[in-house]
Amino acid sequence: EADIYQTPRYLVIGTGKKITLECSQTMGHDKMYWYQQDPGMELHLIHYSYGVNSTEKGDLSSESTVSRIRTEHFPLTLESARPSHTSQYLCASTGGFSVDGYTFGSGTRLTVV
């Protein structure tokens, strides 16, 4: 049973729309991450957070923004979706200082038409 939840699983949306991808975890983890993955490509870190009110940009530049108002919740927002945002978005969390402890959600497959 998953302890980290992402919704929606699939989303098809028109250009210019504002969207929020949800990510919630029930493990009490302080550290949360958003990765973006295109088919056949590596996962790229786009945002991360080390706790409430902490957000940082990752290695890959992204037009999305994130917030961390509650420990368990780390939503990602695109103010104006474009076809170039079409991708899979994966949320992960970990407790402590252990890369082994990464738990990934099932991902959101976003298509912008």
Added chain:
Amino acid sequence: DQQVKQNSPSLSVQEGRISILNCDYTNSMFDYFLWYKKYPAEGPTFLISISSIKDKNEDGRFTVFLNKSAKHLSLHIVPSQPGDSAVYFCAASAVGGGADGLTFGKGTHLIIQP
């Protein structure tokens, strides 16, 4: 500039044989390496890891080998089973440098044939 490279996009292996997935890295600061397995429409799941102070780590059918001088690691699966068909991602981290983010390769799609 890819720091973690998986040069084989796909690999086909017969059931019961050994699967060997390869990974190369360029960043000498990496000191912790992991393999993740990913099924379609699911998130990656942790498989096995190895610290740079070791050259081998084994967990059941899965063994990871690390050659630091060659900046190369490999994942061996033996015997291969149909459920092993998935995309395998190699990942690395510079834990000793205080980072806990992961740098991923592009993945290798392993296909186990009956």
